[in-house]
Amino acid sequence: MLKIEGLRAAVEGKEVLKGIDLEVPAGEVHAIMGPNGSGKSTLGYVLSGREGYEVTDGTVTFRGEDLLAKEPEERAIAGLFLAFQYPVELPGVGNANFLRQALNSIRRARGESELDAMQFLKLVRGKVKALGMSDEMLKRYVNVGFSGGEKKRNEILQMAVLEPAFCILDETDSGLDIDALRIVADGVNALRSPERGMLVITHYQRLLEYIVPDRVHVLLDGRIVRSGGPDLALELEEKGYGELQAAA
Amino acid sequence: MPAVAETLETVRDVTQGTYKWGFETEIEQEVIPKGLDEDVVRLISAKKQEPEWLLEWRLKAFRAWQSMTEPTWAAVKYPPIDYQDAHYYAAPKAKADGPKSLEEVDPELLRTYEKLGIPLKEQERLAGVAVDAVFDSVSVATTFKDKLAEVGVIFCSFSEAVREHPELVKRWLGTVVPYGDNFFAALNSAVFSDGSFVYIPKGVRCPMELSTYFRINAKNTGQFERTLIVAEEGSYVSYLEGCTAPMRDENQLHAAVVELIALDEATIKYSTVQNWYPGDAEGKGGIYNFVTKRGACRGRKSKISWTQVETGSAITWKYPSCILQGEGSVGEFYSVAITNNFQQADTGTKMIHLGPNTRSTIVSKGISAGHGQNTYRGLVRIMPRAKNARNFTQCDSLLIGDQCGAHTVPYIESRNPTAKVEHEATTSRIAEDQLFYCRSRGLTEEEAVGLIVNGFAREVLKELPMEFAVEAQKLLAISLEGSVG
Numbered sequence: 001m002l003k004i005e006g007l008r009a010a011v012e013g014k015e016v017l018k019g020i021d022l023e024v025p026a027g028e029v030h031a032i033m034g035p036n037g038s039g040k041s042t043l044g045y046v047l048s049g050r051e052g053y054e055v056t057d058g059t060v061t062f063r064g065e066d067l068l069a070k071e072p073e074e075r076a077i078a079g080l081f082l083a084f085q086y087p088v089e090l091p092g093v094g095n096a097n098f099l100r101q102a103l104n105s106i107r108r109a110r111g112e113s114e115l116d117a118m119q120f121l122k123l124v125r126g127k128v129k130a131l132g133m134s135d136e137m138l139k140r141y142v143n144v145g146f147s148g149g150e151k152k153r154n155e156i157l158q159m160a161v162l163e164p165a166f167c168i169l170d171e172t173d174s175g176l177d178i179d180a181l182r183i184v185a186d187g188v189n190a191l192r193s194p195e196r197g198m199l200v201i202t203h204y205q206r207l208l209e210y211i212v213p214d215r216v217h218v219l220l221d222g223r224i225v226r227s228g229g230p231d232l233a234l235e236l237e238e239k240g241y242g243e244l245q246a247a248a
Numbered sequence: 249m250p251a252v253a254e255t256l257e258t259v260r261d262v263t264q265g266t267y268k269w270g271f272e273t274e275i276e277q278e279v280i281p282k283g284l285d286e287d288v289v290r291l292i293s294a295k296k297q298e299p300e301w302l303l304e305w306r307l308k309a310f311r312a313w314q315s316m317t318e319p320t321w322a323a324v325k326y327p328p329i330d331y332q333d334a335h336y337y338a339a340p341k342a343k344a345d346g347p348k349s350l351e352e353v354d355p356e357l358l359r360t361y362e363k364l365g366i367p368l369k370e371q372e373r374l375a376g377v378a379v380d381a382v383f384d385s386v387s388v389a390t391t392f393k394d395k396l397a398e399v400g401v402i403f404c405s406f407s408e409a410v411r412e413h414p415e416l417v418k419r420w421l422g423t424v425v426p427y428g429d430n431f432f433a434a435l436n437s438a439v440f441s442d443g444s445f446v447y448i449p450k451g452v453r454c455p456m457e458l459s460t461y462f463r464i465n466a467k468n469t470g471q472f473e474r475t476l477i478v479a480e481e482g483s484y485v486s487y488l489e490g491c492t493a494p495m496r497d498e499n500q501l502h503a504a505v506v507e508l509i510a511l512d513e514a515t516i517k518y519s520t521v522q523n524w525y526p527g528d529a530e531g532k533g534g535i536y537n538f539v540t541k542r543g544a545c546r547g548r549k550s551k552i553s554w555t556q557v558e559t560g561s562a563i564t565w566k567y568p569s570c571i572l573q574g575e576g577s578v579g580e581f582y583s584v585a586i587t588n589n590f591q592q593a594d595t596g597t598k599m600i601h602l603g604p605n606t607r608s609t610i611v612s613k614g615i616s617a618g619h620g621q622n623t624y625r626g627l628v629r630i631m632p633r634a635k636n637a638r639n640f641t642q643c644d645s646l647l648i649g650d651q652c653g654a655h656t657v658p659y660i661e662s663r664n665p666t667a668k669v670e671h672e673a674t675t676s677r678i679a680e681d682q683l684f685y686c687r688s689r690g691l692t693e694e695e696a697v698g699l700i701v702n703g704f705a706r707e708v709l710k711e712l713p714m715e716f717a718v719e720a721q722k723l724l725a726i727s728l729e730g731s732v733g
Binding site: 048049050051052071072073075076077081082084087088089090091092093098101102103105106109141158162 | 679680681682684685686687688689690691692693695699700702703704705706707
């Protein structure tokens, strides 16, 4: 579903990704682990098309198409979703209104009918309930005054409503207490399906206790230095990144 | 910020020719020769068959104007205006005494208003909104007059008010904005051609929204209309004005005067959606909008609320103000002003607290894009008798791109130690991360900018009457596409 080959990328002229090869088939959840500064978040931004993240070499194919040729909104329409590590505040923009515009924009681009306010509310209320959130969150402005946990849950809510084919979760566990983590993980697990791929970016093994990955990759200094099954995460937790860093 | 630069690019591309109200109506016009002197003032008054006292008032205003100089304190730049190089009266040719009903209105005019989204045929009208349509110098139609008359509400053109209700006009005209108030108000008082008149009797809640739609059509013509609204004790009225003009390379002058009077426990809600032609992307053409708007809260617990969405005009110079005279009276000013391309806006308000326990609220949102320059200029004055007066001012600016400017000029004068005056101001840019966040959810750059700007203006837009709020939101997005970024 997502195939990355020889991907190199630079930020402000400095090379951060130094040749990444990775393939995530539909139905699988892959975890990217690594210490700070290894290029984890950069990978998420490069895949979703953020300005200032310059691809210098390599290709990314998503559902058979050249992902890198697309604008950020075209990637969303193609089915890619990035859950932000630091969700952005949009003052004055109602959360429900934002979600509905996003959903309808994607539906329109796919030639599907748009949802009116009533249809949308019905859809979103069900998702809100499943995530242990309150309806009141829909009325507030996007991420404004949200706690860290609320912001992360809001990202998962967006994911649940937009139902993307592929989800990238960038450090979704950071800043969450254990209860919030469980709720977020339940939300993510509910979206696991044979048609959907996921890339879970995390620093710690903790999240992977709740979202059990099919494969784990270790990112160090812009390269994937090791790949393995879920056990690799446990091994890292025990030994830390030091040994791998020394070897690399 | 490359994303923002690209947005601006996009906006610039889309901008050209987005002013969709820029068409011209082909209609036979009666236009008096260019130039302004006492004879022109007399001619205008004669054309309108005005009583002697009104002609005298005009002449006093004209003489006052001649002794005045154009104000230069506003942060706007424009070449000198040649006041002799414009026509001061233009009207669609009609039967000598004007149309008696919509059936007699020139169909071309009805089509013009239809194109503007304002079908005047009452049965087609949005129920609950009465419209006075002003085309160049004259009012061409007023809808729902009979229905309003049933509850004693007078809503008609200014000329008709002078004919039918001279005692009311004579009593209130110039009592809030005197003829010699300022250069542009004096000019208006001398040559005003038409406008709207509203009178709400004691205890009446006006059963529908009232609105006036101003349209400049003729070339090289100034538009000088006057609006006078009187709300008697315990009454309520919500009034909205909208404005558009054809696209022309020459600048055109618009100098209006609005006077509001609210007596005991009366409320006037006055909303403006100003979309005069702003000029093209190079700054050529556009309306010079020099307007004096002032409301007097004469009665105790009276309230005047101004809401304005200013997206048009090459130059905007206006400060809708409140004189808070009655004890416990309330003044409000909610404003969104967009300047794009080469537009300049110097706008704000004056809240003059005279009576005790008077309160005022000012919320101003300025959005600058392109080479636009946006200045908020506001005065809060607390006079010695205004015990326990309160003011809260919030003034926010949003910048799109790096060629534009935002300026805040607050004047605060307090002469009563019990008064409390608060002022908050912020300036921000549309952040790259906000745009990226929206786009990563499937919104286009334009949709993202529209969303963010509407969010920024939310506090003001929610003050607009429901019927117009949606229109205003769309207008903001369009002005951004074609004017901001």
